[in-house]
Amino acid sequence: MCVYESKVSLLINTYLKALRKEKMMMYINWGIVVISCIITGVVVYVLDNLTLSIASLTVILALRCNIAEIYLIRTLKISSGKTLLFENGLALIFIVSSWMIQSWFCMLIYGAAYLAYLFYNKENLRPLIEQMRDGVSERSGGNRMNIAVIFAGGIGTRMNSKALPKQFLKLYGKEIIIYTLEHFEKHPEIDAIAVACVKGWIPFLNELLEKYRFKKVKKVVPGGTTGQDSIYQGLKAAEAIAHGEKSIVLVHDGVRPLINGELITNCIQAVRDKGRRGDDGSGD
Numbered sequence: 001m002c003v004y005e006s007k008v009s010l011l012i013n014t015y016l017k018a019l020r021k022e023k024m025m026m027y028i029n030w031g032i033v034v035i036s037c038i039i040t041g042v043v044v045y046v047l048d049n050l051t052l053s054i055a056s057l058t059v060i061l062a063l064r065c066n067i068a069e070i071y072l073i074r075t076l077k078i079s080s081g082k083t084l085l086f087e088n089g090l091a092l093i094f095i096v097s098s099w100m101i102q103s104w105f106c107m108l109i110y111g112a113a114y115l116a117y118l119f120y121n122k123e124n125l126r127p128l129i130e131q132m133r134d135g136v137s138e139r140s141g142g143n144r145m146n147i148a149v150i151f152a153g154g155i156g157t158r159m160n161s162k163a164l165p166k167q168f169l170k171l172y173g174k175e176i177i178i179y180t181l182e183h184f185e186k187h188p189e190i191d192a193i194a195v196a197c198v199k200g201w202i203p204f205l206n207e208l209l210e211k212y213r214f215k216k217v218k219k220v221v222p223g224g225t226t227g228q229d230s231i232y233q234g235l236k237a238a239e240a241i242a243h244g245e246k247s248i249v250l251v252h253d254g255v256r257p258l259i260n261g262e263l264i265t266n267c268i269q270a271v272r273d274k275g276r277r278g279d280d281g282s283g284d
Helices: 002-018 022-047 050-076 081-100 104-120 122-139 176-186 199-211 227-241 261-274
Strands: 146-152 192-197 217-222 248-253
Touching: 022 050, 050 081, 081 104, 104 122, 146 176, 146 227, 176 192, 176 199, 176 248, 176 261, 192 199, 192 227, 199 217, 217 227, 227 248, 248 261
Parallel strands: 146 192, 146 248, 192 217
Antiparallel strands: none
């Protein structure tokens, strides 16, 4: 009874009202009232059976729900006939098993039937699960993680600093890349940092990270021969950090420390507001 009444109230009424089909819903309700009076009269006054009178209430509600749902299916021109039969079958299994067995075993029977129903509808449930995950993700801040990818794979050819890559040149006693990393390390919305560094200088960078007590740098990987190659290596590291889950990734040059927390916040928010998702679920 609860299932059918809730389905009519929460689902069918909502759609029929949105489609401006209130008159049809009224006709269905009036028809069910007439049928209900007839069935109740037969069961109570002719058959004089209390059990059947209770069962008839469920039958009447199920009939009302199914008539309205069939009308809605035809109005929307969708194919849900098999699903409707499956749902009614589940309700019937629950009623019969709980009525006749009256023990915990009936719940096992219904549970097995419900699992079969979920398996049958697995393709329809998958988008719903994705939407639920996205909804939770959005409420918690837009995506599962916010990851900064810092590429510092260059050796400073234009600055003629081959002996020391430009990202490790000191400015007021501190390496340039440290200034850059600190912006992301201190930002409350950044969850992790991946750095693509000149391969031969990774041990030195690790020493600096330990010296300045960085906690958010999760991966340091070798950079490529070009800036684009280094970004690619950094993105692969970010994917590994996120374990393949959808995340916001900010890409920044390690030798450009003149940024601030507000800019990082604005970039994250811009992705949440304007970022598009492809058909395969990937972000742009």
